[in-house]
Amino acid sequence: MIKTEEIQINMGPQHPSTHGVLRLILTLDGETVTNAMPDIGFLHRGIEKLAERRTYTQIVPLTDRTDYLSSMLDNEAYALAVEKLMGVEVPERAEFIRVIMMELNRIASHLVFIGAYGLDIGASTPFIYCFREREEIMNLFEMACGARLTYNYIRPGGVSRDITPEFVENAKAFIKRLPSMLDEIDDLLSRNQILVIRSRGIGVVSAER
Secondary structure, three states: OOOOOOEEEEEOOOOOOOOOOOEEEEEEEOOEEEEEEEEHHHHOOOHHHHHOOOOHHHHHHHHHOOOHHHHHHHHHHHHHHHHHHHOOOOOHHHHHHHHHHHHHHHHHHHHHHHHHHHHHOOOOHHHHHHHHHHHHHHHHHHHHHOOOOOOOOEEOOEEOOOOOHHHHHHHHHHHHHHHHHHHHHHHHHHOOHHHHHHHOOOOOOOOOO
């Protein structure tokens, strides 16, 4: 009788599908991953130590770099912590602006994920479409804060600057086009047989596990 046994392999820290220096110690039974142990040390940037010698405002650019694809949300998490500690109340307009920026950033981040996922398994066209729409959001961010990445925009107490009427007009136009854009991307992904075959039933984790 043929004897089988599980094997352990290293995935990363430099691997085409991880898009970052993440190491996973995988246990495989054939092509099935039975266990995965992450080693996140390669992603450590020493932000806590760097923050020790900075003012609260000077720390904001460090939070931009914890996840450069969704910097606005990391800015917000840090700003909320500082505001809670200091008992600072944020103006209502600034709160609305923060939500708008974070939601736009969330869409942009998800577009990168969806596009890169398709690219990794052989569906290259959706990647181009996703990045086309992401560029629209990057244009809005550049208009609002002068940067396309690492925005340094949401700060303790509010935001670095108010949005302009031009930003509002362009943001409304983008949101109006967004549903049809997403439908187009969805069609490219869900009707792509390569993607469907390589995704269906793969990496399923049961509710019991």
